[in-house]
Amino acid sequence: MNTDLIVAVIVSAIAYGTPLVLAGLGELLAERSGVLNLGVEGMMLMGAVTGFFVSQQLGGPGWAVLIVAMIMAAVAGALMALIHAFLSITVRVNQIVSGLALTIFAGMAGLSSYAGQVWGIGGQHGLHQLTRVDLFGLGEIPVIGPILFDQDPFVYLSWGLVVLVAWYLYRTRTGLYLRAVGESPRSADAMGINVTRYRYVHTTVGGALAGLGGAYFTLAIAPIWTDGLTAGAGWIAIALVIFAFWRPDVLLLGAYLFGALSSLGFTLQAHGVQMPSEFFSSLPYLMTVVVLAGASTTLARRRIGTPASLGVPYVREEG
Amino acid sequence: MEGTTPATARIRDGVPLLEMRGITKRFAGVVADDGVDFDVRAGEIHTLFGENGAGKSTLMRVLYGFHHPDAGEIRLQGSPVSIASPADAIRHGIGMIHQHFMLVNTLSVADNVALGLRSSRGPLTDPGRVSERIRQLSETYHLQVDPQALIWQLSVGERQRVEIVKALYRNATLLILDEPTAVLTPQEVDDLFAVLRRMAEDGKGLVFISHKVREVLGLSDRITVLRAGHKVGTLPAASATRDQLVQMMVGHALPARDLAAETGATEGAPDRTPSDRAPSDRATAIESGPGVTVGAGTPVTPIPATPAAGAGTGAAAAAGAPRLVVRDLTVRGDRGADAVRGLSLEVRGGEIVGIAGVSGNGQRELAEAIAGLRRPSSGSIVLEGTELAGGSPARGRAVGLGYVPEERMRDGVVPDFSVAENLLLVDSHEPAFSRLGFLRSGEIRRHCEELVRTFDIRTPTLEAPARTLSGGNIQKLIMARELSREPRVLLVAQPTRGIDVAAAQYIHDRLREQRGRGIGVLIISEDLDEVMALADRILVMYEGAIIGEAAPRASTRASIGLMMAGVRPEAPADAGPRATA
Numbered sequence: 001m002n003t004d005l006i007v008a009v010i011v012s013a014i015a016y017g018t019p020l021v022l023a024g025l026g027e028l029l030a031e032r033s034g035v036l037n038l039g040v041e042g043m044m045l046m047g048a049v050t051g052f053f054v055s056q057q058l059g060g061p062g063w064a065v066l067i068v069a070m071i072m073a074a075v076a077g078a079l080m081a082l083i084h085a086f087l088s089i090t091v092r093v094n095q096i097v098s099g100l101a102l103t104i105f106a107g108m109a110g111l112s113s114y115a116g117q118v119w120g121i122g123g124q125h126g127l128h129q130l131t132r133v134d135l136f137g138l139g140e141i142p143v144i145g146p147i148l149f150d151q152d153p154f155v156y157l158s159w160g161l162v163v164l165v166a167w168y169l170y171r172t173r174t175g176l177y178l179r180a181v182g183e184s185p186r187s188a189d190a191m192g193i194n195v196t197r198y199r200y201v202h203t204t205v206g207g208a209l210a211g212l213g214g215a216y217f218t219l220a221i222a223p224i225w226t227d228g229l230t231a232g233a234g235w236i237a238i239a240l241v242i243f244a245f246w247r248p249d250v251l252l253l254g255a256y257l258f259g260a261l262s263s264l265g266f267t268l269q270a271h272g273v274q275m276p277s278e279f280f281s282s283l284p285y286l287m288t289v290v291v292l293a294g295a296s297t298t299l300a301r302r303r304i305g306t307p308a309s310l311g312v313p314y315v316r317e318e319g
Numbered sequence: 320m321e322g323t324t325p326a327t328a329r330i331r332d333g334v335p336l337l338e339m340r341g342i343t344k345r346f347a348g349v350v351a352d353d354g355v356d357f358d359v360r361a362g363e364i365h366t367l368f369g370e371n372g373a374g375k376s377t378l379m380r381v382l383y384g385f386h387h388p389d390a391g392e393i394r395l396q397g398s399p400v401s402i403a404s405p406a407d408a409i410r411h412g413i414g415m416i417h418q419h420f421m422l423v424n425t426l427s428v429a430d431n432v433a434l435g436l437r438s439s440r441g442p443l444t445d446p447g448r449v450s451e452r453i454r455q456l457s458e459t460y461h462l463q464v465d466p467q468a469l470i471w472q473l474s475v476g477e478r479q480r481v482e483i484v485k486a487l488y489r490n491a492t493l494l495i496l497d498e499p500t501a502v503l504t505p506q507e508v509d510d511l512f513a514v515l516r517r518m519a520e521d522g523k524g525l526v527f528i529s530h531k532v533r534e535v536l537g538l539s540d541r542i543t544v545l546r547a548g549h550k551v552g553t554l555p556a557a558s559a560t561r562d563q564l565v566q567m568m569v570g571h572a573l574p575a576r577d578l579a580a581e582t583g584a585t586e587g588a589p590d591r592t593p594s595d596r597a598p599s600d601r602a603t604a605i606e607s608g609p610g611v612t613v614g615a616g617t618p619v620t621p622i623p624a625t626p627a628a629g630a631g632t633g634a635a636a637a638a639g640a641p642r643l644v645v646r647d648l649t650v651r652g653d654r655g656a657d658a659v660r661g662l663s664l665e666v667r668g669g670e671i672v673g674i675a676g677v678s679g680n681g682q683r684e685l686a687e688a689i690a691g692l693r694r695p696s697s698g699s700i701v702l703e704g705t706e707l708a709g710g711s712p713a714r715g716r717a718v719g720l721g722y723v724p725e726e727r728m729r730d731g732v733v734p735d736f737s738v739a740e741n742l743l744l745v746d747s748h749e750p751a752f753s754r755l756g757f758l759r760s761g762e763i764r765r766h767c768e769e770l771v772r773t774f775d776i777r778t779p780t781l782e783a784p785a786r787t788l789s790g791g792n793i794q795k796l797i798m799a800r801e802l803s804r805e806p807r808v809l810l811v812a813q814p815t816r817g818i819d820v821a822a823a824q825y826i827h828d829r830l831r832e833q834r835g836r837g838i839g840v841l842i843i844s845e846d847l848d849e850v851m852a853l854a855d856r857i858l859v860m861y862e863g864a865i866i867g868e869a870a871p872r873a874s875t876r877a878s879i880g881l882m883m884a885g886v887r888p889e890a891p892a893d894a895g896p897r898a899t900a
Contacts, residue, residue: 172442173433180423180434187421190383191435191485192406305425316385 003143005271009260010147012267014155015221017259019044019213019230021158023237024244024251025165026209030081031241032169033202034182034309035088038099040210041234042106043080047073047211049112052218052225053119055128062128069128070154070215077211078204080106085203089196092313108228116225126223130154154212154220159252161209166248178202182307185314195314210234232285239288246305258284334397336361336493336524337382342391344377351377353548354391359493359524364515366527366535366556369545369568370819371790375528376418378545379495383415384408395493409435414486415495420478422470429453429466432485449488456487460514475679476507483514494518495526500534504677505847505880512538530568531848532561544568569820639668642839643689643720643808648698648708650684650863658684660863661698666808666839671830673854673871674843677883681863682843683725686812689841690722691715692730702808716745721806723797725813725843727790731797734786738778739767741785742800766803774799775825791822798829808839815849827853847879861885 023040030037037043051073058065080102087098106112116122130152132139139150169175180188181198189195217229236258244251265280335358344352352374359365367375381388384402393400395411402408408415422431429449439445450466457464462480470478479499486494496515500508515538519525529535535542539556544567551567643666652658658681666672676682687693689700691712700707705718715722724730732741743763746752752763767781776795778788785793794815801809814830815823830853833840844850850857850871857869859882867888869879882888 171444173444174442176426176430176444177434180426180430183423183425184421187423187431188434190385190405190415190417190421192404192409193435194406308424 005267007143007146008271009264009267010256012263013256013260014147014151015259016262017255017257018155018158018220019216019233020237020240020255020258021162021213021252022154022216023210023213023234024240024255025158025161025248026077026206026213027237027241028206028244028246028248028251029165029178029202029209030206031310032178032182032246032307033199034185034307034312034314035085035199035203036095036099036311037081037084037203037206037210038096038238039080039084039102039106039207039234040099040237041230041232042103042110042112043077043207043210044214044217044230044234044237045108045112045228046076046080046106046115047214048218048230049115049119049121049214049225050076050211051215052126052223053115053121055126055219055223056121056124065128066130066219069219070212073211073215073219074208075211077214078208081204081207081210082200084207085200088313089199089203092315095311095313103234113227116227121225122227124225126218128219129223130220152220154216162248162252169248179307182309185309185312189314189316199314210237213237236284236288239291242306243291246307258287261287335359336396338392338394338397339378339382340392340394342378342381342393343389344374344381344386345389350548352381352388352545355545355548355550357543357550359526361492361524362519362522363540364519364525364527364538366529366539366542367545368529368532368535368542368564370530371817372547372819373545373568374548375545376497379415379497379526379528382408383413383495406435409489409491412490412492413495414489414491414493416479416482416486416497416499418497418501420482422478422481424469424471426470427466428464428468428470428473428481428484431470431481432466432488436489452488453484456484460487460517461510462514475502475677476504479503479511487518491523493524493526495528497528498530499527500529500531502678502845504883505876506884508534532564535564536561546570639837641665642668642703643841644699644701645689646699646701648685648688648695648700650681650688650693650695652681652684657696658863659688659695662860662864664841664858664865666841668807668839669834669837670855671834671840671842671853673850673857674841674860674865675847675850675857675879675883676845676860678845680860682812682845682860684863685860686722686725686810686843689715689810690720690724716804719805719807721801721804721809723794723801723809723811723814725816727793727797728786732785732793735784737782738771738776738785738788738796739763739781741796742767742770742803744800746800746804770799770803774829789819789822791818791826794818794826795822798826802829802833806838808841809833810841810843812843813846814842814844814853816844816846847876847883851876851879859883 023044027037027040051069054072055065055069058068084098084102087093088095104110132150132152133156135149135156138148139145141149169179177188177193178198180191181193181195185195188198213233214230217233218225240251240254240258243254261280261283264283265275265277268275268280269277337357337359339355339357341354341356342352343350343354355374355378357367357378367378369375377386380386382393382402384404384407387403393402400411402411402413423434427446429446430444432453433444433446433449439448453464453466456462460483462484464477464480464484470481473481479502483494499511503511515525515527519540527535527538536556536559541553542556542559542564543553544551544564546568645662645664648659648662649657650659660681662681662685664672674682674685684693688695689707691707691710691714695708698708702715702718702720705714707715707718707720712722728734733744736744743752743766752759752766764781770776771778771781774795776788776799777792785796788796809830811830814826818826827849830840830842834855842850842853854871857871857879858865859867859869859879861882862885866885867882869882878888
């Protein structure tokens, strides 16, 4: 393999990995608070369709339109997550059921497809697309230039968020409280921490990040809307959180690994390598199965940092 | 909250630190506390005394904001307050050491202490400064804790110290301790009491929740007795007697022998004689207890007396052939490390062997290994010639092992099954109860009714779900099921934990009766008083092995306590284990 090919693989791994980084960080925050959100796929789709619709409707400078579209995509994801938070935290519906219901409700042939039809954006060609920004003119540097300094703003944003979330978790007071809530809500409550509020906030912010991740598909990867275009990225994001032991830094690397698997087929084909495309397109899903199976073995479960209260509703007056 | 100093300085003479008036708390129709009054003065240790379920913990959980009272008023230093959450309680200078520690296992001591506090660095954590203050508090109150240690690495005693430091860090003026001694060795209890006295001298008010008479009399200034959600009375500890307190707790006098055994009043083993255990004497003791209905009429089990060696007199000395022999057993715990390390023991027919020790020294893993629920990594468990190690629970049952598990709700019964179904769980395949795979309901009913009657299981009907029974009745149900199978060896983990005094007494009598029948009984208990009252031989378990053996008569609490803390009985043995390890 020559250097060009390696760079091409890495660059496309980052492109395909970025929605996973965003949605994965969101899921990580929710799970750290003890809320399992299986609605990520639905939230990404809502973000994707909302972001694309807004970008098609608004006039004005391209960068402003895209920023508004991103914000609206995040809001769409957050609203969905708020439903999940209400159901699983306040009403204490089984979190798995609630999350699955949201994915089915908003997913393919659901609300996101309906919105796409009503808004009539199916088949439209996108008017705006996030483009690469050559930072400080460093994009010309061989190898590291295209990887580190010639990405679109979304990628830079995702890197910033990884650092921010890591710093938040391990260096701030609220981050410490968040970890305590996820590990032992009863202890946190006894120390005067508002468990319900922490869970609501982090689930909702997690949904916003999932919405952003979805919008990356329609605003950056390809400016077009088709039903179910996230193609399971939300599920991969959930697997990724486990793969990353609930740590943001590992999550970034894992996302790019999955991104590389997702894009490997196209990249190799573009460089003239002949392999059945079905093989490559199945890779990320195969990897997801492997990761989830591995994480489920007893040994792995003992060693990695699953928040102890994950999926368990907290009721003060019980026990 | 750091900075908001609770009004420590303004403690006025005459006005109690805390007044609770007419506190009532119901859970789904069941009254846990009914119009209870309680008050604490600055500088005193006020004990809440009563049985499990008397409403002690509920009352204090109301004070700490975990429960909202249905009626009643709380006043702090004379002014009425409303405490809606633990955050409110902390703000008012109330600290609580819960029975189950409120610690986050994956975080450090300093992080746990900092939870819920304002940080000097605004939104950022300030572990350095928190650690520094923890060290100061440790010194002032002689509470040894390492701020950097992770909670899961600490012993139970150390975790308790972290809890106390947490409360002190928040300038608590009123500290509640919910059964703090249950998990400690006798020496650790002494250390804890010294810390508590020092805090009282500092002018703090302390609420000590306990059901152990000896501790209560030794520590308290005043004692309030609760029974079934009602306040029975408050009396100064100086003028209270053991008998008086126990009578207030259970509502009637207990026979002297049982009183000592059930309430932890045993001091060494002063009043124990061999005749203490003679069956005739036992029966007399039960019947002499006025109003103790549970044991009325020496119960007749459906079990024919096993004509094995050692049966008859029930005297400990007459123990028969070894029935259960455990050799060099090593069992891995949940964390992956060995929880039982090369343990050997022997149980003979007609004796009760008691395993004492502080919780978490491998007792649970040992019990699970013998019961076939946990696969040992090496060693053997032989029950009358049959190897049980590595087998299934069914193999042990087949050769006569009866097992009463520690977690009776989880491992002992199916909570949503009826009493009858639970009584039959392990025997449903017996020809007497099923024919061609169909259950014979008439036979089953007769069998269950007999068990319920002979074991005095208090249940409205045979169809009532097991979860609706009290802890004591669930334990009786499990005992009934296990004993009806005529075991050769009976393994009982934590026989009476969380059970009311009357039921505990009943279960103790049943265990002694099994010894009388020649059955080998192995009990594992964290309650040293219970082990001392029941066992013929006491084995002390420490870090997965038997550290020493004691006969209850000859031994004092202190020497067993030392073994529980890891001190080997004979000093010269020091070189032994090191050399072989």
